[in-house]
Structure formats: C-alpha cells, structure tokens
Amino acid sequence: MENDYYSIDAILAENQKVPCAFKVDIPDLGYLDGGSEKDIKASSKSQLPFWLTPVLLLSDFADCILPPPFSQRVRNALNAEATSVKLSSLVGSGGLWYGFGRMIVHVIEEPYAKDLTNVLVKTFKDRLVDIMDQAQHFGALGNHAGGGGDGQKGEDFREGLDGTERELFALAQASAKRTKQWYESSDKTRR
Amino acid sequence: MSNLDDIRRKFYDNSDPLALDSSSTSGAGGSTAIGPTRSVSGSGSSTAAGSSSRNAPYPNAQNRNYRGGASSSYRGKGRPRQGGASSSSAFASSNDDTLYDDADDGGNGRTGRGGGWNGGGVEGFDYGQALRTQDIADVDMELGARAREGVQAREEEETDVQKLLRAWTNERHAPDVLPTKDELLGSILDEIRRQTNDVNALRAAEDLTEEDHYMMMLVQTEVERMKFVVRSYVRARLYKIEKLAAYILADENKAEMHPRLTTAELRHAQAYGGLLKGHFDATVLNHLPESQRGMDDEVPMVPNMITEPHKDKPVFFHALEDCGQIRLPDGSGYLVQKGSIHLMRYRTIEHLLLRDEIELV
16 A cells, blocks of 8 residues: 555545535535535535545645544553454444554644554554464464354454454465465375 | 486586576575565464475475475575564674575675674774774775675676576565566576476486486476576566556656666557556546646645655665665664665665665565
8 A cells, every 4th residue: 555546455545534624615515515505614514535635625625633533532542452442443344444544644744643653553563463363373273163262352353453454364364274284285295 | 328418417416507506496485485484473374484494405395395386495494584673773683694505605705694893794894993084985985895896706606596586586575677687587598498408308318217207307397496486577577567657658767767677578568558548548538628637747645646666665675795874764874784684665775776785585
C-alpha cells in the first residue's frame, strides 16, 4: 500500500467516514448529506468520505475532526491492552484500520501526527505476537476446531482483526501448513 | 570416444564453474525462506525452513532442496540470517563468516567479519586516527577508493553463477529497475547451452555406468536450477517495467531510466505503455472535458497518476565493502562497515547499490 494512485488497498482504506463541519454555504449540494435540504449551510455537520476531505481542507470549505476510530477513547483502550480491542468493529469488517491511520497521518499536522504514528506502531507490535502465535498453532494442528483451552478467546481475537492483520494471519497459516506438509512428504521418501 | 571422455572428466573434476559448484549452489531454501526468517515471531517457521539444509554435505543438500521446490541460494550452509537490525544500531552480524562459507575457498577477502570500532573494518586503516587528523571528505575519498578496489577484486574472483544470484536477489528486493546485466546473462545462457549439449552427447555413449547416470542427473538438475534463476530474474524485471511503464516513458526520466533497460525491454515498455494509455483514453479520459484529460496532474495529497518507483521502501542490505559515512534523511551521518547488515530506506543507499558496494538481502 505505497503511495500509489492505483493501489486498491489505499482506495479501500480511504473509504471511511470522517465528521466535517462546513464553513460556507454550498448551494445545491444538499443531497450529499442524505438529507432533504437543498443547500448545505455553514457550520452544518456531516459525515463525509475521507477521500473528499483533502480538497475541502485545502480550499478551506470545511473543517474536519479526528474520526472515531482514532479517538481518545480508542487510544486509552489500546494503551490498556492492545490485543483486546476489536479493530474490525471500528472500521467495518473489510476495513483497514492501519491503512486509514496512515492516510490520516499524512494530512494532520505535528505533533498529532507523531502521536498517531506511535499509537499505530505500538498497537501493531503488541498484536503481532498474538496473530503469529494463533496462525502457527492452527496451521500446524490441521483443522482442530477449538485449538485447546482458550478457543473462545482465540475466536474473539480473530474476529477483531483488521484487514491487514487478516492477510498476515492467512499468509502465516498457509506457510505453517505447507511446512508441515513438506516435513511429512520428505520423511516418507527418506525411508 | 575421447570427446565423451573429456566431457566425463570435466563433470567429475568439478572444474567447470557451472557444474557442481559447491560454493555457489549449496545452501538453504532460497529467497522464500528469507521471508519467514525475518518475521518477528519467526522461531517456528525459521527453524523449519532453515533446518532443511543445515549442516548437510553437498549432495544431500541438493536433493533435499530440490524436493522442497525451493530455488537455490548461495548463502552458506543454511544458518538462518539473524540480521535485520534496525538502522539505529550499527549492529554487525556476528555469524557473518558463515555467510560466504565456501568449502573450497579459504582466506577470501569477501568473508567480512563486521567488528566493533576497534579491529573491524578495512585492514590497516585506523579510523580513530583518520577522523582526528583528516577532513571527513578526505576520509570518504580514501574509503571510496578502497571500496572500488574491493569491488573490482571481488568482480574478478566471483563466478558467473554467484554474480547472477546476487543480481537476482537485488532485482527482487529493489523497488526500482536496476541497470541490466546483459553480458552476465549472455554468458550464463551460453554455459547452460554448452552443458545441455554435453549431457546430450554423453547420453549417446554405450558404456554408461550407474555412476554416470547419477552424475548426469545432477548436472541436469543444476542446469534446471540456473534456468529457473534466469527466468525469475527476467520476470522480476518485467514486472517492474510494466508497473513503471508510464514513468519510464515520461520525458524527464528518459536519461535516467533508458540506459537501465535492454533494447528489447525498452521496446516492450513502449508498446505496453502505449496500450495502457490507449486503454485509459478509451475507457475514461476521452469522456472527460478537455482540460481534465492529462495524466500528470499535480494535486496535493493525492499521489501522481504516473506510478513512481517507491524509493522510501525499507530494505535490508548487507555491506560488502566499507562504505564510510552515509547521509541519513535527517542530516546525520551513519557509518557502515564491511560485513554489517542494516535496514534502511532504499533512497539513502541507492547510490551504494548502483556502485555494487552493497547487496540487498
């Protein structure tokens, strides 16, 4: 998900709503809000998709605030224990929390940008251990439904993974499975 | 027939660099193993991948590697790379002396052992003294000259196969198209052709022992491996060229990019770029008003519609020579010593890669 215009990941990550407050009147565009107004009045709040915001900010038509997936409440929860936060409920099940965070970091100013970056990195580091652990465990054991004692907790965690983490999980699991297959195949032929 | 006996002797003697060269083709399962060994919790997967050829003498290693379907890599006897140190610590990997662990090749200047400030680095070059008495610029020039000598010495000693393997891993890891290695590819392809002909000639002989059959199978396996590496190299370049087709054809990048491509690649880039542009025009751009049809708009906060090479991508690299001070993006300098492994943005070390003083891993 580099700085590529055509990157599908970037497009998906941008597909999140951000609360904005308009500063000026905009005639005839009332339908954007889903309401029945004909015009947008100044200082009216609405939820706009993130990819609209750079233009609005640059031409000074609106003001945006930090979107809910990165609010103070979420940050406190992540500080307390990163693995227990369900990232998928913050950005929708196909959403990309980290991707969205990266896009926001480019738009907001210091020092908030630095803070947000640190939050993203720390969360990723904390959750990665669990992701990899679960992936190897399930991949190596084949199709064990519960996987030992903490089946429920594991399932909860897996539901709460965001898009990037889900990909990593799938990759690690496939890799563990193939390694196991390779081990078994070479054992047989050696005999 | 004396011709066949010659061929047989050549294969058994291991004097032909392509055939049964232990230093270049033994080792752990190729670049796919590098991925898991680098992951954070990699203990599970890395020992699995690394143990496939740990401490195995050469013929067994070849069989096992080939069944695993892994491509060959020239990196030593299978010890998983401990590297990937962050760029903030000049952390010289301590098992460096096994990285180029050639069974036959002792005392080679390439087996860099990255040390600390004292004792490491270029022989006979006292850093402390130099930094105190000379200008930094002078030190850099001196190191630059030595680095170039090192590069040249290495050029002459390496076999074609090792050069190809290094070019292949570099090409796969770099986000940008690297200068083409035309002559290298040409000579490798010649070798492959010669070896295949030799094996075919030997096949026609009547007095083949069991050992001969076995030997011919190994030789053919070797040839297949080399063909795979060549194909993968070309495929990696092609992928990047197609992705950056518009960038390559843009006027301002001509001087930089065109010399890096072969004529065939350039022709392909032009054809592909033309097709892509035609497609965009027909489906989208021609339906827009005149002023919106350009692809080179510069809108702030939105990436350019012409995909540019992602030079800020972090890459692991292994320093083959002493590179002296590198300028980091925040202005500070950073000392890179021979044999050390670091993780940095591609942009900061691109010039070193083009001079062959480092390799990407």
